Amino acid sequence: MPGGENQRGATDAQAVEALACGGLVILPTETVYGLAADAADAQAVAAIFEAKGRPRFNPLIAHVADAAQAEAIAVFDARARALADAFWPGPLTIVAPVRDRLAVCDLARAGLDSVAVRVPGHVRARAVIAAFGRPVVAPSANRSGRPSPTTFDDAVEETGHAAADAVDGGPCAVGVESTVVSVLDGRIALLRPGSVTREEIEAVVGPLDEGGEGHRSPGRTTLHYAPDAPVRINVDRAGEGEILLGFGPGVGDPRWSLSPDGDLREAAANLFRRLREADRQKPAAIAVSPIPAHGLGEAINDRLKRAAGFVG
Incomplete structure (x- = not known):
């Protein structure tokens, strides 16, 4: 991490300033640590891809402070709102039609007409996003394909060299990335399983469609989360x-x-x-x-x- 002075954690204000200047910030969530950037800044988003070595076709999740900010960038129907009411803040990502293409740039959406959005459950993450005032993308703060970091030290070890600041939020409580559900064209499909289970989702919106469009979700490459050892x-x-x-x-x-x-x-x-x-x-x-x-x-x-x- 440049300078090294914030190895044990930046303040929320320092993180907001770094984001506003187009920098990357290691940000804690309840799932895993993320490498965050302004979702509207294509150059900052490109820096995330460079730091992670991530395929450009893989979309990123826009993290927002609350449901109102989510609906400013995505078109929610009644079922999407029901899911948000039931599971936000928390480890559920909703993929919905994009409303504001400038707030989440094309690179962050992988050129798709949909956007993945969630309200993280971690208090520090929401505080930083709320103070920043705009969505941030925050894929896991690991090099692409490697296990996601669930501690501050592991996140800094993985991508701290590329981050302007890093927020220490303690160990991640959940430990696996968010569940991803698409709500598109009247269909609801599970794109990526997570700690919000299939059964919990179906209790809110009924049976899920099979299939789905996996390319709209992050973390769907075949070799992913892999250590060096087989x-x-x-x-x-x-x-x-x-x-x-x-x-x-x-x-x-x-x-x-x-x-x-x-x-x-x-x-x-x-x-x-x-x-x-x-x-x-x-x-x-x-x-x-x-x-x-x-x-x-x-x-x-x-x-x-x-x-x-x-x-x-």
């Missing part, structure tokens, strides 16, 4: 030179367990941190125990499949 999933024991990330009582070394008690929320919060910690040991591979597919397990398995280099 990842093997759905295995019961580690091979020679491997580290096993266990799940459930008595599975593997408790020091590496995603959740010794078999708790899916604990596993989600630990997922990227454990992948990073294991990778630093330079193992032959990282093995991961089977994770139940229901509820939050759908999101965990999605991330693990992408870390392993395939989508099942």
